[in-house]
Amino acid sequence: MIQRQETPEALYIHIPFCTNKCHYCDFNSYILKGQPVMDYLDALEREMEQTVRLLPPGQIQTIFVGGGTPTVLLPDQMESFLKRVHTYFPDKSAQLEFTMEANPGTTDLEKLQAMKEGGVNRISFGVQSFDNALLEGIGRIHNTDDVYRSIENARQVGFSNMSIDLMFGLPNQTMAAMKDSIDKALELELPHYSIYGLKVEENTLFHNLYQKNLLPLPDEDDELDMFLLIMKRLQAAGYGQYEISNFAKPGAESRHNSMYWLNRSYYGLGAGAHGYMHGKRHVNIKGVQAYIDATYKGRPLLEENEISEQEAIEDFMMVGLRLLQGVKRTDFKRQFGLELDTIFSGQLTKLLGQKLLEATDEGYRLTEQGILLGNDVFGEFISITAE
Structure with missing residues (x-):
């Protein structure tokens, strides 16, 4: 990953x-x-x-x-x-x-x-x-x-x-x-x-x-x-x-x-900021004075969680399909070493049949109707176990 x-x-x-x-x-x-x-x-x-x-x-x-x-x-x-x-x-x-x-x-x-x-x-x-x-x-x-x-x-x-x-x-x-x-x-x-x-x-x-x-x-x-x-x-x-x-x-x-x-990593700094570094997502302490005080002791983390491959795969689909160019097989393979069409065969077949997704030369993207029903599309990719 x-x-x-x-x-x-x-x-x-x-x-x-x-x-x-x-x-x-x-x-x-x-x-x-x-x-x-x-x-x-x-x-x-x-x-x-x-x-x-x-x-x-x-x-x-x-x-x-x-x-x-x-x-x-x-x-x-x-x-x-x-x-x-x-x-x-x-x-x-x-x-x-x-x-x-x-x-x-x-x-x-x-x-x-x-x-x-x-x-x-x-x-x-x-x-x-x-x-x-x-x-x-x-x-x-x-x-x-x-x-x-x-x-x-x-x-x-x-x-x-x-x-x-x-x-x-x-x-x-x-x-x-x-x-x-x-x-x-x-x-x-x-x-x-x-x-x-x-x-x-x-x-x-x-x-x-x-x-x-x-x-x-x-x-x-x-x-x-x-x-x-x-x-x-x-x-x-x-x-x-x-x-x-x-x-x-x-x-x-x-x-x-x-x-x-594109589900890429990013630094997140400041009170309440979110970050995604080396496969871990974190949220900082939110209160201004509490944040200030915490920085004297170390990184001002409220919580930090390692993201499993399954979570990262789901994130890839849910955020990537917000882009009108859609998700690409090559990006999926580069990030996870897996085949997009294999992992999500059933979901893709269903959404293509409902005309909420359409195939592109490189992967899949929302249709015009899919843009209006984006949350329904994204929900299909939650809690899918990678094979």
């Missing part, structure tokens, strides 16, 4: 601070006010040092800084943070993709300049909607003016590789509002768009409202129509749907997220 031998070429770093907590968010994030930000960055450095001592990096291909909202860091904090990243994970690849998540309204010119000078070359903006009433209703603190200002600032500093997130299935969202958001998003002529349906997660304000029947969600048919509209509009505008939720101009696909979808 290749994951037990390969050195990760991808790095994820978690900055858990936010200006506020959105109503739908169950990510490991905390309101910025009063937080020990510099102590956290010092703790991150200790985890970096411990991690590279355990598993020295080779040639890192992708870095992704997520949150939380990494761009709540002040310019001097941003500069300090990025210097530390390059100290322990030096930029050896001329093709390094270095992405940072950002919220509109948290990226002034000075901060963007610090990001640019610190090696960030891709920004993913959490826009979610171009309807100010919807933004307020989901707990976002930015408005559409902030979106335009942030993207203009980024372009002024020299960023061209940018993406925005849009959401559908929001409370009180209509087809007309969805169409308007797509229109305005496409007018920006960005190279990449990510589209996510709202999921009502536990331990969120929306979950509490949903339990009380106070969350006015669109019905399932309207939500499906929104997704179909998004796919149609983006494809017509020249964006390839390379993953269920992601669309890009040729060459602008997210290389970092593709590492996950």
Whole structure:
């Protein structure tokens, strides 16, 4: 199993601070006010040092800084943070993709300049909607003016590789509002768009409202129509749907997220971060102060589990089929030394018969219907014993 031998070429770093907590968010994030930000960055450095001592990096291909909202860091904090990243994970690849998540309204010119000078070359903006009433209703603190200002600032500093997130299935969202958001998003002529349906997660304000029947969600048919509209509009505008939720101009696909979808190893650093190194998946301690304290004693692990070959095989199918190119026999053989068609003969025959999968020259991929019923497809590959 290749994951037990390969050195990760991808790095994820978690900055858990936010200006506020959105109503739908169950990510490991905390309101910025009063937080020990510099102590956290010092703790991150200790985890970096411990991690590279355990598993020295080779040639890192992708870095992704997520949150939380990494761009709540002040310019001097941003500069300090990025210097530390390059100290322990030096930029050896001329093709390094270095992405940072950002919220509109948290990226002034000075901060963007610090990001640019610190090696960030891709920004993913959490826009979610171009309807100010919807933004307020989901707990976002930015408005559409902030979106335009942030993207203009980024372009002024020299960023061209940018993406925005849009959401559908929001409370009180209509087809007309969805169409308007797509229109305005496409007018920006960005190279990449990510589209996510709202999921009502536990331990969120929306979950509490949903339990009380106070969350006015669109019905399932309207939500499906929104997704179909998004796919149609983006494809017509020249964006390839390379993953269920992601669309890009040729060459602008997210290389970092593709590492996950290809079931590759990656470093995961920061409070609550997940990582996958030498065949073991780990989750870090989540609380900010608890994480800081733990780094004085060693790696700040909440739990670490060795992934069996069976689990890795299932993961390969479930994440790999999210890619519209599908899964490849050669990739499966390279990772596991096994034949894809032999291991999953019954499941593949069933899904082909249901027209949820189709065969390609190299393997298998979702059909148009399969894209809409992805979870049903992925579920077929759980708890299959490798032969």
